[in-house]
Amino acid sequence: MAMSHEDMLKRARQLKRQKTSTPGASPSAPPPRIELHEEASEPDLEALTRRSRARAPLHTADDTELSFWHPQFLHSQHSRKHNYLRHDVNLLRAQDPQTLHENLLADLHRAEASSIMLMDQFNLQSTQKSLDLEQKDRALALSKTETSRLTTEVAKLTTQIKKSDELLADLQNQLKVLEAEKEKWVLKEKDFLHNSELLKDQIGSSLNMGFQLALEQVRVLYPDADLSPADISKTVVDGQLVDIDD
Structure with missing residues (x-):
């Protein structure tokens, strides 16, 4: 037999009054956060003892409050004191035991199915995360390999560039030496050309002087010979004086 709306309201009011009158309880305080770790083999009993103030406490002999997670916590005693009221007895006795049993099995079935679904989702997410992590690890390994290859290649190129710079510097020094040598040869050429012109002038003067001396001797x-046709710029061709082409 299902609970009526009036029974549900009575049940809620009774729970509210009982929780309000519980000594040491704090209705507005949030429930304690208990972190579970898969690798932890033994629970921290001291922490479980300290964190029980926000929940309905269970006192030990030395008046220490225990958490729900503490191994010495008496769940049956706690449930009878806080979750099983007088009104519950009347409501439960009025219902069919078979119906209560079926409802309890249904709730257990729902809880089991929900836990299986949650575990499947957790396993799926864990598998996907593992695959993603493996893919990232492979990508990281490839990236490291490529980085190592590029680093080696950059080192080789750096060495080649250094050698090229040294060779270029050597060639530039040689070029400077050759340019200096070129300037020296240019100056020497100018001196040779100047001296050549001077020699030509001297030779011409010497020829003129020798020609005049020869004419004077003739x-x-x-004394009666006509020497007017004689000229240093002429030559004898077939017994005739002929002008020399420049």
Whole structure:
């Protein structure tokens, strides 16, 4: 037999009055957060003892409050004191035991199915995270390999660039030496050209002087000879004086 709306309201009021009158309880305080770790083999009993103030406490002989998670916590005693009221007895006795049993089995079935579904989701997420992690590890390994290869290649290129810079510096020094040598040869060429012109002038003067001396000797030897056609710029061709082309 299901609870009526009036029975549910009575039940809620009774629970509220009983929780309000519980000594040491704090209705507005949030429930304590108990962290569970898979690798922890033994619970921290001291922490479980300290964190029980926000929940309905169970006092030990030395008046220490225990948490629900403490191994010495008496769940049956706690349930009878806080979750099983006089009104519950009347309501439960009025219902069919078979119906109560079926409802209890249904609730257990729902809880079991829900836990299996949650575990499946957890396993699926864990598997996906593992696959993602493996993929990231592979990508990281490839990235490290590529980084190592690029680092080696950069080192080789750096060495080649250094050698090229040294060779370029050597060639630049050689070029400077050759340019200095070139300037010296240019100056020497200018000196040679200048000296060549001077020599040409000297040779021309010497020829003119020798030609004039020869004419004077001919005049002495042959006073009646006509030497006016004679000129240093002429040559003898077939017994005739002919001008020399420049």
